[in-house]
Amino acid sequence: MAESDFSAGFYSDDALAIVGGDGATVVDSEGKKYIDCVGGHGVANLGHGNKKIAAAVSAAWENFAFATARHPHPIREKFLAKLAEKMPFENPRFFLSNSGTESVEAAIKIARLATGRTKILAAKRAFHGRTLGALSATWRPEFREPFEPLVPDFDFFAFNKVDSLAEKIDDQTAAVILETVQGEGGIFVAEKEFLAGVRELCDQHGALLILDEVQSGICRTGKFCAFENFGGRPDIICMAKSLAGGYPLGATAFRGDLLADKNARGAHASTFGGSVPACAAGLAALEFCDEENLAEQAKEKGEFLKAEIEKIGSPKISEIRGIGLMLAIDFKVPAGEIVKKLEEEGVLVLPTGPKTIRLLPPIVITKEEMGEVVEKTNSVLK
Numbered sequence: 001m002a003e004s005d006f007s008a009g010f011y012s013d014d015a016l017a018i019v020g021g022d023g024a025t026v027v028d029s030e031g032k033k034y035i036d037c038v039g040g041h042g043v044a045n046l047g048h049g050n051k052k053i054a055a056a057v058s059a060a061w062e063n064f065a066f067a068t069a070r071h072p073h074p075i076r077e078k079f080l081a082k083l084a085e086k087m088p089f090e091n092p093r094f095f096l097s098n099s100g101t102e103s104v105e106a107a108i109k110i111a112r113l114a115t116g117r118t119k120i121l122a123a124k125r126a127f128h129g130r131t132l133g134a135l136s137a138t139w140r141p142e143f144r145e146p147f148e149p150l151v152p153d154f155d156f157f158a159f160n161k162v163d164s165l166a167e168k169i170d171d172q173t174a175a176v177i178l179e180t181v182q183g184e185g186g187i188f189v190a191e192k193e194f195l196a197g198v199r200e201l202c203d204q205h206g207a208l209l210i211l212d213e214v215q216s217g218i219c220r221t222g223k224f225c226a227f228e229n230f231g232g233r234p235d236i237i238c239m240a241k242s243l244a245g246g247y248p249l250g251a252t253a254f255r256g257d258l259l260a261d262k263n264a265r266g267a268h269a270s271t272f273g274g275s276v277p278a279c280a281a282g283l284a285a286l287e288f289c290d291e292e293n294l295a296e297q298a299k300e301k302g303e304f305l306k307a308e309i310e311k312i313g314s315p316k317i318s319e320i321r322g323i324g325l326m327l328a329i330d331f332k333v334p335a336g337e338i339v340k341k342l343e344e345e346g347v348l349v350l351p352t353g354p355k356t357i358r359l360l361p362p363i364v365i366t367k368e369e370m371g372e373v374v375e376k377t378n379s380v381l382k
């Protein structure tokens with residue numbers, strides 16, 4: 001019996017069996033190595049087999065008592081204090097969970113609780129997760145329709161179009177939720193003026209701005225969070241994926257004053273959220289980001305990789321876009337064939353739509369590895 005004989009059947013069962021990794025390289029069950037530009041969909045920013053994360057988790061586990069985040073712990077306190085330094089608001093508060101979708105669920109609940117309103121506006125092409133609340137803010141009909149009716153009072157506006165939001169937002173709006181770089185939607189970067197316009201509309205109507213940094217955060221775009229590139233001013237921030245170097249951890253950060261006059265006791269909780277090993281991994285991950293200057297690395301390497309792909313100059317490429325190491329290539333030919341050929345050549349990339357691939361390599365990828373990615377892309381396009 002194979003694993004696929006037991007699984008729910010939600011994933012395609014023709015994917016590679018990946019059994020190990022180191023830095024930006026992964027190894028399949030046959031021992032073949034690949035340069036990984038999938039990066040666990042944005043989980044592997046700090047590299048596969050990261051020794052600092054492994055040491056932090058195992059040290060925390062040695063002495064681990066199963067207690068929920070209701071019980072304070074010095075490792076969690078240190079982690080939160082360090083994460084707070086990276087947040088754009090004073091006196092940030094955090095709810096810790098285990099995944100991106102949970103960080104979004106918490107954001108929606110916090111926004112509803114803080115404003116006493118229910119309406120949430122999300123962008124077309126957005127992806128915020130698969131649980132019913134986050135799914136209600138996710139755009140793709142094939143993800144949503146089998147599960148309708150979803151949570152009421154969600155609606156959509158066009159990304160990068162302030163006028164479209166202006167038509168939808170009103171004094172019943174609790175929050176606008178947005179990825180500043182849309183990831184699953186195909187790597188679309190928010191314009192500075194759009195973000196400023198969104199902020200202004202939120203302020204005019206007393207709505208909160210939730211920025212979902214689950215995929216674009218943790219140094220991937222050249223800043224700790226992507227919104228910092230565009231002067232974004234969120235009230236609530238969702239983080240997960242690489243936040244603990246790949247160990248499951250989600251965080252919803254919010255302005256300290258949002259719930260200050262509310263009785264929020266018991267409003268939300270999670271058994272595993274903010275576990276001590278997860279916070280130990282999170283603390284090690286934040287230290288690694290600072291020690292390795294990971295944000296700057298993503299900026300420089302992203303510029304290099306983008307410029308090298310542009311140099312290929314293939315007529316089969318129609319557009320290269322993105323920021324930092326969050327890039328997409330649009331082709332004039334089906335992406336599936338290119339993904340398959342690159343895999344044969346030892347490079348893993350992520351299809352995102354019929355003619356688009358996404359590159360989200362670990363930020364620790366070397367220049368030589370990026371050179372190889374470009375060379376092999378060039379050769380499969382010939």
Ligand SMILES: Cc1ncc(COP(=O)(O)O)c(C=O)c1O
Pocket residue numbers: 041099100101102104127128129130179183184212213214215216240241
């Ligand atoms: C922007 C964004 N938000 C939320 C999620 C959901 O995260 P998770 O799969 O950890 O629930 C994702 C996952 O890809 C994402 O890209």
